[in-house]
Amino acid sequence: MSPTTRDLAREAGVSLATVDRVLNGRPGVRQATLDAVMAAVDRIGFVRNQSAANLARRRIYRFQFLLPRSGHEFLASVISRITETHAALQADSVQIGYRQVLENDPHQISAALSVIEHDEVDGIAIMAPESPQVRDAMLRAKNRGIHVVQFVSGQQDVRPFDFVGVDNHAAGATAGRLIGRFTRDRSGSVLVISETMTALDSVERRLGFDAVLTADYPNLVALPSLETHGDPSRTRHVIRNAYASQNNIVAVYVLSSEAGPALAAIAEFSDPTVQVIIAHERTQITERQLWDGTLDAVIAQDPGHLVRSAVRVLRARSDGRTPLASQEKIRIEILLKENLGLEACPFGLVPRIAPAEDQR
Amino acid sequence: MSPTTRDLAREAGVSLATVDRVLNGRPGVRQATLDAVMAAVDRIGFVRNQSAANLARRRIYRFQFLLPRSGHEFLASVISRITETHAALQADSVQIGYRQVLENDPHQISAALSVIEHDEVDGIAIMAPESPQVRDAMLRAKNRGIHVVQFVSGQQDVRPFDFVGVDNHAAGATAGRLIGRFTRDRSGSVLVISETMTALDSVERRLGFDAVLTADYPNLVALPSLETHGDPSRTRHVIRNAYASQNNIVAVYVLSSEAGPALAAIAEFSDPTVQVIIAHERTQITERQLWDGTLDAVIAQDPGHLVRSAVRVLRARSDGRTPLASQEKIRIEILLKENLGLEACPFGLVPRIAPAEDQR
DNA sequence: TAATTTTTGAGGTTCGTACCTCATTTCCTA
DNA sequence: TAGGAAATGAGGTACGAACCTCAAAAATTA
Numbered sequence: 001m002s003p004t005t006r007d008l009a010r011e012a013g014v015s016l017a018t019v020d021r022v023l024n025g026r027p028g029v030r031q032a033t034l035d036a037v038m039a040a041v042d043r044i045g046f047v048r049n050q051s052a053a054n055l056a057r058r059r060i061y062r063f064q065f066l067l068p069r070s071g072h073e074f075l076a077s078v079i080s081r082i083t084e085t086h087a088a089l090q091a092d093s094v095q096i097g098y099r100q101v102l103e104n105d106p107h108q109i110s111a112a113l114s115v116i117e118h119d120e121v122d123g124i125a126i127m128a129p130e131s132p133q134v135r136d137a138m139l140r141a142k143n144r145g146i147h148v149v150q151f152v153s154g155q156q157d158v159r160p161f162d163f164v165g166v167d168n169h170a171a172g173a174t175a176g177r178l179i180g181r182f183t184r185d186r187s188g189s190v191l192v193i194s195e196t197m198t199a200l201d202s203v204e205r206r207l208g209f210d211a212v213l214t215a216d217y218p219n220l221v222a223l224p225s226l227e228t229h230g231d232p233s234r235t236r237h238v239i240r241n242a243y244a245s246q247n248n249i250v251a252v253y254v255l256s257s258e259a260g261p262a263l264a265a266i267a268e269f270s271d272p273t274v275q276v277i278i279a280h281e282r283t284q285i286t287e288r289q290l291w292d293g294t295l296d297a298v299i300a301q302d303p304g305h306l307v308r309s310a311v312r313v314l315r316a317r318s319d320g321r322t323p324l325a326s327q328e329k330i331r332i333e334i335l336l337k338e339n340l341g342l343e344a345c346p347f348g349l350v351p352r353i354a355p356a357e358d359q360r
Numbered sequence: 361m362s363p364t365t366r367d368l369a370r371e372a373g374v375s376l377a378t379v380d381r382v383l384n385g386r387p388g389v390r391q392a393t394l395d396a397v398m399a400a401v402d403r404i405g406f407v408r409n410q411s412a413a414n415l416a417r418r419r420i421y422r423f424q425f426l427l428p429r430s431g432h433e434f435l436a437s438v439i440s441r442i443t444e445t446h447a448a449l450q451a452d453s454v455q456i457g458y459r460q461v462l463e464n465d466p467h468q469i470s471a472a473l474s475v476i477e478h479d480e481v482d483g484i485a486i487m488a489p490e491s492p493q494v495r496d497a498m499l500r501a502k503n504r505g506i507h508v509v510q511f512v513s514g515q516q517d518v519r520p521f522d523f524v525g526v527d528n529h530a531a532g533a534t535a536g537r538l539i540g541r542f543t544r545d546r547s548g549s550v551l552v553i554s555e556t557m558t559a560l561d562s563v564e565r566r567l568g569f570d571a572v573l574t575a576d577y578p579n580l581v582a583l584p585s586l587e588t589h590g591d592p593s594r595t596r597h598v599i600r601n602a603y604a605s606q607n608n609i610v611a612v613y614v615l616s617s618e619a620g621p622a623l624a625a626i627a628e629f630s631d632p633t634v635q636v637i638i639a640h641e642r643t644q645i646t647e648r649q650l651w652d653g654t655l656d657a658v659i660a661q662d663p664g665h666l667v668r669s670a671v672r673v674l675r676a677r678s679d680g681r682t683p684l685a686s687q688e689k690i691r692i693e694i695l696l697k698e699n700l701g702l703e704a705c706p707f708g709l710v711p712r713i714a715p716a717e718d719q720r
Numbered sequence: 721t722a723a724t725t726t727t728t729g730a731g732g733t734t735c736g737t738a739c740c741t742c743a744t745t746t747c748c749t750a
Numbered sequence: 751t752a753g754g755a756a757a758t759g760a761g762g763t764a765c766g767a768a769c770c771t772c773a774a775a776a777a778t779t780a
Contacts, residue, residue, distance in 0.1 A: 001420075002420075002450070047450050047451055048451060049415075049451065049453065050451035050452060051411030051412075051414060051415055051451075051452060051453060052411070052415050054411060055409075055411055055412050055415060060361075060362070084684060084686070084687065088684060088687070090362070090407050091407055091408060091409065091410035091411075091679075092410060092411060092452075093362075093409065093411060167701065170698055170699055170701065171699070173698040173699075174696060174698040174699040176698070177696050177697070177698045178696075181541065181542055181544075182541055184541075184544030184545060185544060208698075212698065302691065304686070304687055305665075308687075319451075324444060324448060326444070326664070327444065327448070327664055327668075329701060331662065331691075331693060331699070331701070332698075332699035332701075333691060333693065333694075334693075334694035334696070334699065336534060336537050336538075336694070337537070338530055338533040338534040338536070338537045338568075338572065338692075339530055339531070339533075339534040339691070339692035339694065341527065341530065341689060341691070341692075
């Protein structure tokens with residue numbers, strides 16, 4: 001069995017009260033005593049039983065995700081993972097909720113952040129566009145004792161905050177590499193379609209993309225980013241124009257997370273099968289188009305990993321621990337038709353997780 | 361606050377003792393009373409506080425990983441993730457250990473399994489080659505009340521056991537697709553190098569690989585698998601012979617998880633840069649060769665995800681819950697130079713997880 | 721209806737830790 | 751060296767659930 005506080009008190013030659021004072025940083029302990037207790041901790045390998053501590057403290061972890069309101073399907077899967085994780089961790093005294101605020105309105109995000117009090121919420125994971133107001137609000141929340149992690153899209157300087165999400169420069173570079181290799185020496189131009197180039201993540205993806213293309217694929221010319229501003233009719237319009245004015249488009253990179261309207265317009269104004277097309281995030285549309293061969297690859301981040309990682313980081317911070325960086329690195333996934341996980345299972349059609357049946 | 365057993369007792373109009381009998385399946389409760397309590401559970405959304413329950417039960421979760429002994433670097437990273445996860449979950453009363461047994465000796469694996477008693481270990485994650493003896497030992501362990509998950513490599517019929525690992529058929533298909541696309545219409549033969557074709561996972565990878573190549577890339581001919589049996593000198597030998605007898609090798613697929621010796625031999629007897637080379641698992645060697653361009657892609661499964669997923673499944677089973685299949689699906693990762701995560705961070709050289717500093 | 725069995729209730733103790741009070745010991749300083 | 755401040759100990763209660771005992775109530779059977 002793991003040693004308890006009683007074992008620790010005995011080992012250190014002090015009383016339980018003193019052990020308690022040391023472990024919980026209460027005042028009134030001489031340095032010498034403190035050192036003696038800490039030495040005993042190391043000697044017997046004492047680890048505080050977090051469950052018991054939480055129980056005694058009547059502590060529950062309350063975390064909030066602050067998300068944009070837009071109807072991205074990516075966002076929908078994030079939300080469903082949040083709900084799932086909430087259910088899975090409820091028995092561990094972790095409560096996870098989410099709020100959606102109007103995106104692109106820093107004031108509103110900042111206001112939503114400012115309203116959150118330490119006695120309601122222990123930590124928040126925030127997915128918000130880069131903005132000084134948001135940064136300030138995050139800092140103020142931190143000063144109120146609320147733990148803050150940046151979720152998916154980060155602020156310019158991440159220093160004081162943990163970041164959970166992918167390296168967008170690398171994601172763009174990955175897209176560039178795939179387009180370069182998949183176009184097999186053909187020469188031509190590459191269409192780049194983005195929702196907006198004001199968001200930090202879009203800029204980074206573009207930079208990474210261009211870096212690879214210019215370095216290794218001189219046969220490809222990446223065109224200036226077309227901005228759709230999330231408007232389907234505008235999307236259709238700019239893409240029609242692009243195909244009308246360019247006659248040698250060999251590849252398309254859709255770098256925003258809402259690929260649907262762009263993909264539809266591409267299919268309307270060109271033959272998608274003769275181009276290499278790469279988009280971001282796993283959604284119904286990208287899944288289907290990967291499956292039927294319209295899309296050649298999808299660069300994705302796993303919403304489940306994102307959510308669980310953010311929760312682990314918030315829990316660690318709430319307990320005063322440092323999260324394991326190695327564990328919390330979010331992978332840039334490359335999805336092809338083959339590794340989508342949609343095929344029949346290898347051993348027939350048996351589910352990989354057996355259904356419940358053996359509880360006694 | 362979450363409702364407690366007292367709330368539940370009040371809501372159901374029974375005593376705490378009866379609630380306890382119902383929740384813990386003790387005898388001596390009328391059906392009508394049982395139904396009333398369950399109805400109250402649903403009505404107020406009672407969820408048992410697992411931490412408190414474990415504390416009262418003096419319960420700790422003791423899980424064991426049963427691994428092969430071979431010196432694969434992949435295995436080494438699995439072990440280091442186990443150690444890491446053990447440390448991370450110690451405060452949650454989860455103890456995780458591992459044992460290594462001689463691989464390819466079903467009797468030894470079976471013996472190791474049979475020795476494990478329910479009062480020492482609550483669950484095991486087993487990574488073992490396909491074999492009837494192992495299957496039987498797994499079934500016997502299950503009957504002794506030990507939860508068993510198959511880890512990374514599964515048995516022929518997974519029905520009664522959970523499986524944590526990738527779909528190897530799909531992994532092979534993914535490799536096939538990448539080789540097909542990366543060879544850009546060149547014609548020639550493809551070398552396939554495997555440790556042994558008796559392991560189920562190797563067979564499945566090969567099948568998936570061939571399926572894609574024959575369906576979509578008639579210009580490529582996959583040669584019969586070269587078996588190395590994990591012996592570096594034999595590896596060198598068979599690969600030398602292959603290059604001597606074949607003069608038009610355009611791609612190589614190394615499908616076993618120990619790619620080092622094979623990659624060294626390829627470099628020795630051919631020019632790796634003119635071939636498309638794909639290997640499995642992220643190791644120092646594959647990382648380095650991806651980085652310098654020798655390797656074109658790596659198909660990998662994340663050891664950290666594997667370990668954490670196995671532990672989550674075992675915990676769920678131990679608590680009598682059903683693991684969330686959606687959460688436990690292990691992704692087939694495609695690694696290129698660009699998405700290895702080795703580059704400088706996008707915002708300068710700032711770590712994504714901030715170092716500890718804000719504990720009060 | 722009496723005798724018996726089955727169900728239910730009341731209450732206590734325990735797990736490991738937090739947090740509290742009050743008495744006592746030890747230390748420092750005037 | 752006395753007086754006051756600081757450090758420490760002793761002991762209690764609480765958290766939410768598990769598990770135990772014994773008595774009382776209800777249901778069943780003869």
